[in-house]
Amino acid sequence: MLEIIVIILLIAVIxxxxxxxxxWLRFSEKSKSKPTVEEKLEKPLEIPKIxxxxxxxxxxxxxxxxxxxxxxxxPETSQRRTKIPKPNISPNAxxxxxxxxxxxLAGVIGSVISxxxxxxxxxxxxxxxxxxxxxAYLVExxxxxxxxxxxxxxxxxxLMMGExxxxxxxxxxxxxxxxxIERDVLxxxxxxxxxxFKLNMANTLKHYYxxxx
Amino acid sequence: MASVKEVVERLxxxxxxxxxxxxxxxxxxVASNLSVQVQDEVVAAMVSAIGGTAVKASEMMxxxxxxxxxLEGENGKVFLTDSGIGYxxxxxxxxxxxxxxxxxxxxxxxxxxxxxxxxx
Numbered sequence: 001m002l003e004i005i006v007i008i009l010l011i012a013v014i015x016x017x018x019x020x021x022x023x024w025l026r027f028s029e030k031s032k033s034k035p036t037v038e039e040k041l042e043k044p045l046e047i048p049k050i051x052x053x054x055x056x057x058x059x060x061x062x063x064x065x066x067x068x069x070x071x072x073x074x075p076e077t078s079q080r081r082t083k084i085p086k087p088n089i090s091p092n093a094x095x096x097x098x099x100x101x102x103x104x105l106a107g108v109i110g111s112v113i114s115x116x117x118x119x120x121x122x123x124x125x126x127x128x129x130x131x132x133x134x135x136a137y138l139v140e141x142x143x144x145x146x147x148x149x150x151x152x153x154x155x156x157x158x159l160m161m162g163e164x165x166x167x168x169x170x171x172x173x174x175x176x177x178x179x180x181i182e183r184d185v186l187x188x189x190x191x192x193x194x195x196x197f198k199l200n201m202a203n204t205l206k207h208y209y210x211x212x213x
Numbered sequence: 214m215a216s217v218k219e220v221v222e223r224l225x226x227x228x229x230x231x232x233x234x235x236x237x238x239x240x241x242x243v244a245s246n247l248s249v250q251v252q253d254e255v256v257a258a259m260v261s262a263i264g265g266t267a268v269k270a271s272e273m274m275x276x277x278x279x280x281x282x283x284l285e286g287e288n289g290k291v292f293l294t295d296s297g298i299g300y301x302x303x304x305x306x307x308x309x310x311x312x313x314x315x316x317x318x319x320x321x322x323x324x325x326x327x328x329x330x331x332x333x
């Protein structure tokens with residue numbers, strides 16, 4: 001009987017001891033997180049001025065934004081170079097319709113088609129363009145390029161790079177043509193458009209002008 | 214400082230470039246580094262003629278000052294630019310990188326402008 005009482009007392013003592021240790025640990029944690037009275041006294045008091053209560057309340061909300069996992073956003077860079085969509089040319093389009101259709105494209109400033117003597121067949125441009133002089137120069141440049149003294153074979157096209165734009169000049173069946181393109185348009189896109197223009201010109205010439213020649 | 218001839222010859226070391234030539238506005242050869250297959254005088258005359266026409270045409274065609282002109286042929290390309298003292302021409306293979314050659318051409322042109330400042 002005595003042994004049982006001793007065992008019960010031992011268990012009670014151990015239980016009390018564990019309880020005391022646990023309470024001590026909890027108390028010590030609370031005392032660490034709370035600022036002491038001395039720390040409180042050292043910290044200066046921030047009293048919002050009259051009329052600034054709202055800002056004082058709202059400011060921390062604005063400034064303390066949660067840091068995003070992706071990090072700071074990069075500024076969106078504007079795409080300087082633009083790609084030109086090809087125009088829809090009807091199968092019955094005449095040669096005059098071609099220059100109009102291509103000039104109306106965004107990125108294309110103008111287009112010129114002239115005969116082998118430098119006389120304009122069709123000229124369209126967003127800005128002022130001398131309709132007589134430009135085809136004449138076009139043919140003159142191509143006439144030089146066609147003389148095979150530079151050992152580059154038959155001239156396929158001529159690129160003229162200016163300050164804010166460039167021209168792509170070409171020739172098909174004795175008809176000279178040129179596209180005036182903005183500098184923002186990539187050269188490869190410009191050449192692609194030039195080839196499309198050339199193809200449409202070939203179709204138009206084949207459709208309407210074969211009998212004349 | 215490198216001479217005009219050295220600067221022009223250095224241009225021919227770019228990948229795809231077959232030869233380079235610097236021609237005065239009147240068509241006389243200033244410096245050249247062309248292969249034996251083409252005659253310097255003939256190329257110089259052509260470069261001068263095309264350059265002169267292109268500069269005038271560029272102004273008339275609303276482009277302002279001409280930066281460069283590229284003639285694309287079946288067997289190669291010719292790049293031209295105004296280098297102050299005259300026209301700088303580069304002959305390349307048909308598969309030459311247009312962007313790279315143009316960049317080198319413009320850089321060489323600027324170098325030549327600095328070298329020949331006051332001579333033009």
